[in-house]
Amino acid sequence: MLNNSNAHNFKKRVVFTTGGKGGVGKTGVSLAIADWYQSRQVPFLPLDLDTENKALGSLRHYFPETQKVNIHTDAGLDVFLSILADGQADIILADMGGGAGIVTHQWFQFMKDDFFQLGISFTAVGVITPDPASVESVLTWASNLEDRVHYLIIENSNTSSPDFTYWQQSKQAQAFRNSLNPVVIPMEFRLPELERIARQYGVTLRAIGTKSAPVASQLQIAHIIRAQRYTQRFAAQLDLAETLLLPSHLTQTV
Amino acid sequence: MPPDPDPKVLLDQLPHRHARSKLEPYSVLIRGLRQKRYTYQEIADTLGQHYNLRVDPSTVFDFCKRHRKEPQPQLPPVPTEQQQSPSIPKVPKKRFHYDPDEGLTLPDEALNLKPKKD
Numbered sequence: 001m002l003n004n005s006n007a008h009n010f011k012k013r014v015v016f017t018t019g020g021k022g023g024v025g026k027t028g029v030s031l032a033i034a035d036w037y038q039s040r041q042v043p044f045l046p047l048d049l050d051t052e053n054k055a056l057g058s059l060r061h062y063f064p065e066t067q068k069v070n071i072h073t074d075a076g077l078d079v080f081l082s083i084l085a086d087g088q089a090d091i092i093l094a095d096m097g098g099g100a101g102i103v104t105h106q107w108f109q110f111m112k113d114d115f116f117q118l119g120i121s122f123t124a125v126g127v128i129t130p131d132p133a134s135v136e137s138v139l140t141w142a143s144n145l146e147d148r149v150h151y152l153i154i155e156n157s158n159t160s161s162p163d164f165t166y167w168q169q170s171k172q173a174q175a176f177r178n179s180l181n182p183v184v185i186p187m188e189f190r191l192p193e194l195e196r197i198a199r200q201y202g203v204t205l206r207a208i209g210t211k212s213a214p215v216a217s218q219l220q221i222a223h224i225i226r227a228q229r230y231t232q233r234f235a236a237q238l239d240l241a242e243t244l245l246l247p248s249h250l251t252q253t254v
Numbered sequence: 255m256p257p258d259p260d261p262k263v264l265l266d267q268l269p270h271r272h273a274r275s276k277l278e279p280y281s282v283l284i285r286g287l288r289q290k291r292y293t294y295q296e297i298a299d300t301l302g303q304h305y306n307l308r309v310d311p312s313t314v315f316d317f318c319k320r321h322r323k324e325p326q327p328q329l330p331p332v333p334t335e336q337q338q339s340p341s342i343p344k345v346p347k348k349r350f351h352y353d354p355d356e357g358l359t360l361p362d363e364a365l366n367l368k369p370k371k372d
Contacts, residue, residue, distance in 0.1 A: 132358055143352040170358040179350040 010121035012084045013247045016094035017125045021137035024127045025156045030059055030095040033245065035204045036238045042250065045089035050097030059095045061202045071100060077107040084120055090247050105144040112148050122149040123244045129158050132166040135173055142176050151182035152244045157189040183244055185237040190230050194223055206231045277309065277317045288318060
């Protein structure tokens, strides 16, 4: 079983992507996690905090119920607490945008003592690619947030033969793994053409794989099968990290 | 024969003597001017101009020299961890620190495996 310390006894959970480096697949990962919640029939509230994200690439494009939130206000991230305290949801899935670092770090620094009392736990989802800048971005967030959150790291193979040397072997990344115990799961390389189709039609790979999306009827059988496999394999990885994605009372019960 | 007085009591009873140097009241000013790189002549001129105090530059020099030799007031000892006031929050030790300016460093064996540029 994958491990991450103290991921228990929280009734509410906020899962958010660490902003910073763009183009690493943050929204794609958010989308896969949202799809995972939906397939398990777990209620969650998607929030799009990426004000710069274009409509076609945003979480709302796939999940119309997604709320857009501008966190660059005096109390922007207080929306987390408002939603959870009002009982609107037990799980928030937030897609952070670039430039969210300072705002988020200051907010955590200010609010850190209140989360525990409110029974709220946070999971920071960092996306690593072979680009060392993606590693630096995640480590910068971790250096600021430290153990106030749990960490789920996605090794996103955005090429067919990825080289994660900087993530796997740099002294700084090793220190991060040793001190903050992130759960690390791989996301296999996906055919760019298939992802482009999904993005263009605003459908998930699961919807293509199950042929519930109308566009699936126009696709080759190989694309359908690939969409099924990609979805199943990544969902299986997320299953292993469920303690970081669900409130404690929902783990192993859904 | 009366007993010898207690030194501490005697010290409290004896009056303060006036400072021997006429520059003593201006010690802060003189020290400040020296830090501003004023010469002894310029300090003497300044004292004469602003305080009508006629003083030779060599007197200023001697005064500064004597004050340099005086022991500096000692800082209070650093309290131990148990003695620290609870009202002063301790800076928690970071569990993980990353300096973006430092960047990522690979071990030598990893560097050797990286393809070399022509």
